[in-house]
Each structure stands twice: as structure tokens, then as C-alpha cells.
Amino acid sequence: MPRILGKQPGPPLWLLLELTYKCPLHCVFCYNPTDFARVDQELDTADWIRVMREARALGAVQLGLSGGEPLVREDLEEIVAEGQRLGFYTNLITSGVGLNETRIAALKAAGLQHIQLSFQDSTKKMNDFLSSTRTFDLKSKVAALIKKYEYPMVLNVVLHRHNIDHVEEILQMADRMGAEYVELANTQYYGWALHNREQLLPSRAQVENAEKITQRYRESHGQRMRIYFVVPDYFERRPKPCMNGLGSVFLTVTPDGTALPCHAARVLPGLDFPNVRSAGMREIWFDSTAFNRYRGDDWMREPCRSCPEKAKDFGGCRCQAYLLTGDAANADPVCDLSPHHGIVKNAVARADAPRGEGAAPGIAEEKPLVFRTPRNSAELFP
Amino acid sequence: MSIDAQSRPALGRGYRLQWEEVQKAHVLLYPEGMIKLNGSAGEILKRCDGVKTIGDITGDLESAFSAKNLSGDVIAFVKLAVEKNWVTVL
Numbered sequence: 001m002p003r004i005l006g007k008q009p010g011p012p013l014w015l016l017l018e019l020t021y022k023c024p025l026h027c028v029f030c031y032n033p034t035d036f037a038r039v040d041q042e043l044d045t046a047d048w049i050r051v052m053r054e055a056r057a058l059g060a061v062q063l064g065l066s067g068g069e070p071l072v073r074e075d076l077e078e079i080v081a082e083g084q085r086l087g088f089y090t091n092l093i094t095s096g097v098g099l100n101e102t103r104i105a106a107l108k109a110a111g112l113q114h115i116q117l118s119f120q121d122s123t124k125k126m127n128d129f130l131s132s133t134r135t136f137d138l139k140s141k142v143a144a145l146i147k148k149y150e151y152p153m154v155l156n157v158v159l160h161r162h163n164i165d166h167v168e169e170i171l172q173m174a175d176r177m178g179a180e181y182v183e184l185a186n187t188q189y190y191g192w193a194l195h196n197r198e199q200l201l202p203s204r205a206q207v208e209n210a211e212k213i214t215q216r217y218r219e220s221h222g223q224r225m226r227i228y229f230v231v232p233d234y235f236e237r238r239p240k241p242c243m244n245g246l247g248s249v250f251l252t253v254t255p256d257g258t259a260l261p262c263h264a265a266r267v268l269p270g271l272d273f274p275n276v277r278s279a280g281m282r283e284i285w286f287d288s289t290a291f292n293r294y295r296g297d298d299w300m301r302e303p304c305r306s307c308p309e310k311a312k313d314f315g316g317c318r319c320q321a322y323l324l325t326g327d328a329a330n331a332d333p334v335c336d337l338s339p340h341h342g343i344v345k346n347a348v349a350r351a352d353a354p355r356g357e358g359a360a361p362g363i364a365e366e367k368p369l370v371f372r373t374p375r376n377s378a379e380l381f382p
Numbered sequence: 383m384s385i386d387a388q389s390r391p392a393l394g395r396g397y398r399l400q401w402e403e404v405q406k407a408h409v410l411l412y413p414e415g416m417i418k419l420n421g422s423a424g425e426i427l428k429r430c431d432g433v434k435t436i437g438d439i440t441g442d443l444e445s446a447f448s449a450k451n452l453s454g455d456v457i458a459f460v461k462l463a464v465e466k467n468w469v470t471v472l
């Protein structure tokens with residue numbers, strides 16, 4: 001699709017490098033694609049460095065290093081050092097597994113500026129169950145290392161049906177660790193999380209209670225610990241302004257070099273996403289069909305097209321629109337103006353319904369959580 | 383904390399200030415975020431090195447831009463920057 005003159009997009013301010021899909025954890029709410037086991041050829045160090053250099057020249061300033069678990073890559077320190085040299089603000093998004101004192105010292109020396117550590121829950125039992133590993137003690141040690149190396153302590157905890165009732169304990173744990181920022185991020189339903197949605201979506205009462213506790217904690221601890229509560233969008237009446245509109249500020253490169261306008265966008269059908277092995281970042285960002293497809297609002301349908309709020313929320317999330325309605329150009333069904341809003345309402349109603357004994361037919365507690373493992377991935381996509 | 387001509391402001395921990403040619407502006411970077419600064423904010427912040435006092439910074443700006451009586455503006459901006467944690471005062 002030709003770019004409309006005078007509407008050249010701004011720079012890809014945020015560059016997220018998913019360095020690998022390898023991960024020692026197997027979290028049930030992971031947003032990685034469920035077919036990740038198909039990806040075998042990871043980019044090498046030189047490729048990543050070229051991607052960073054070209055993106056920086058376009059005006060990218062924030063560099064996210066993620067995965068999978070980015071610490072699995074032995075060249076992480078080298079990538080960080082180059083990112084720092086190029087003038088990026090470097091952010092490591094990690095489970096902490098693999099972060100020992102040698103590596104954190106090397107990362108600090110390489111110029112790493114920020115570490116976001118994920119926790120699955122405040123309790124050892126739940127943390128280890130939800131990530132299908134034994135990592136809680138290790139993460140606690142990593143949190144201490146992060147403090148020792150004078151990084152701001154930024155904790156991210158993904159919330160869902162099985163841990164949202166522990167928000168108070170989670171906040172107490174964060175406080176004991178000396179966290180300066182805590183992000184209570186309700187699960188977004190993509191990838192493995194969507195596959196497990198029936199088991200992960202909390203009830204409205206759970207969400208409201210967690211918000212109340214968070215607010216109370218903010219009032220008593222707000223000075224030393226800032227708490228962000230990311231509301232689960234299924235409970236909203238308007239969609240999130242996802243990625244500030246696809247192709248406006250955000251660029252992700254996956255382990256095999258596929259360039260995406262959002263880390264979940266690989267699911268969108270009919271888009272031939274460019275690969276950094278065969279295309280330069282300038283061409284990818286400005287000229288590729290995939291990055292231009294959902295820029296502006298020409299692609300919109302009703303009710304978005306004539307909606308006064310379209311400049312505010314860009315019609316919500318294209319991936320969610322596709323995954324739930326089958327067409328990425330539809331309004332995000334989280335919006336109560338969407339003719340498909342019933343899909344979301346229905347999912348919430350099922351989450352609100354009693355489980356276990358006396359449950360309505362079809363509302364089963366027994367459906368197992370599917371963990372994010374290479375084996376499960378290969379079974380889902382033989 | 384009182385902020386006056388003797389205060390020595392420095393960038394807050396975790397912040398990075400740089401000129402971005404693509405945006406033609408100074409930007410302040412912090413974990414997962416960015417603030418695009420207007421001209422005067424950029425000129426003040428790039429002088430906040432923990433060594434210069436607000437008095438020094440004011441004098442420096444007045445001579446660089448052939449201006450007078452900037453002291454009030456600089457103090458007001460530094461106060462705002464401290465509130466937002468962009469700057470700490472030594």
C-alpha cells in the first residue's frame with residue numbers, strides 16, 4: 001500500500017528485540033506464539049547489532065531486550081554494550097533465571113540501564129507452579145543482586161485468576177525486596193494466555209477487590225514504592241490504544257528476524273512480515289506493506305470509522321480483533337460499541353460463574369493449564 | 383527541600399539526557415519511557431551536572447542567549463524537575 005504523502009510516520013521510538021524463544025520457564029500466560037517451537041534459526045550477534053544500528057539511525061531510543069529469556073543468549077552483554085554505545089536506553093526484561101553476580105557485573109559494565117524482573121506470585125508454591133519450575137528462591141536472590149548493583153528495583157507480576165487474590169501478599173513481598181516500582185499487569189490474552197484463557201481470566205469481583213487493595217497500599221506506601229495496576233481490558237468498555245496504533249512507535253524483531261509492529265502481530269493473517277535478514281530497517285519501517293497496513297484510519301470499519309474516539313484508541317488492538325472476531329479490521333471487541341462485544345462479555349460471564357460443584361454445564365474447573373513448553377508447542381502445531 | 387541559587391542540580395538516577403537529531407530535540411530517557419523536551423528545558427537540563435549551581439546555570443544561559451533575569455524561570459523549572467524526579471538537588 002503506498003504511503004500517503006505528508007503522512008510519513010515518526011521514528012520507531014521503541015525497539016524490542018526478542019533475542020530467543022528459549023526460556024527456562026514455561027509460564028501459562030506467556031504471550032509468545034504457541035507455535036514458537038517451529039523457530040529454530042536465531043539471528044546471530046552481527047545481525048542484532050546491524051538491526052540496532054539501523055533502528056538507531058531511524059531515531060529509535062528505547063531498546064528492550066526480551067525473549068523468551070534473553071539471558072539464555074551468551075552474547076547479551078555484547079548486545080547491551082553496543083546498544084549503549086549507539087545511544088539507546090537499554091532495558092532488560094527478564095525472569096532473572098541465569099542472572100548471577102558475574103553476569104550482572106558484566107551487564108552493568110556494558111552500560112545496562114534498567115532491569116525489569118518478573119515474578120509469578122508472592123508464594124513459592126504458586127510461583128513455581130505457574131512457571132512450571134522451581135525458581136522462587138533464585139528470583140529472590142536475583143532481586144537482591146539488582147539492589148546491590150544499584151539498579152532501580154522494578155518488579156513485574158502478571159495477574160490472573162490464580163494469583164490475583166494474593167495482591168496484598170505480592171505487594172508486601174515487593175516492599176520487603178525494596179522494589180521502587182511494581183507493575184501488577186493483568187494477563188493480556190494472546191499466545192499461551194489466550195489458549196489458557198478459560199483458566200486464567202479472573203472474575204469481576206476478583207479484579208475489583210485487587211484494585212481496592214492496590215489503592216489502599218498506594219495510600220500507605222506510595223512514597224517509596226510506585227504501583228501500577230494494569231486493568232485487564234476484558235473488563236473495560238473501551239479498548240486500549242494498543243501500541244499507540246500499529247506502526248506508529250513500536251518495532252519488534254523476533255528471534256528468527258521477523259519484524260513486527262507489535263510482539264503479538266505474527267498471528268495477523270495475510271501480512272507478509274519482512275525479515276531483517278533480507279530487508280533493511282528503513283525499508284521495513286517506512287515501506288513494507290505489513291507496517292503500513294494499519295497506519296492511519298483508512299483500514300477502519302464501522303463503528304470505528306465514524307467514531308469520535310478513534311484518534312484516542314485507534315480502534316483498539318488488531319490482534320485481539322482478529323483472534324476474537326476473525327477479522328483484524330474489526331473494532332477490538334472489548335469496545336461495547338463493537339457488534340462482537342458479546343464475545344468478551346461472554347468470556348467474563350463464564351469467569352464470573354461459579355466453578356466446581358454446581359457449575360453450569362460447560363464451565364469446567366478440570367480443563368488443565370497448558371504450559372509453554374517446546375513439547376506442547378510442537379503438539380499444538382505438529 | 384529549598385531550591386535557590388546555591389543549589390546544585392543533577393540528573394536523577396536512571397535518567398539519560400541526549401540530543402536526538404531525528405526529533406530535533408533534547409530527550410530525557412528513563413526506564414521504558416521518554417520525555418521530549420522543549421528548547422529551554424533541554425538547555426537547563428544539559429547544564430544540571432551536579433557541579434554547577436543554579437546561579438552558575440542562570441549566568442551561563444543569560445550569556446549564551448543574551449538574555450536577562452532568567453533566575454526565576456530556572457528555579458521554577460528545577461523545582462518542577464525535582465517534583466518529577468528528573469533531577470535531584472545536591
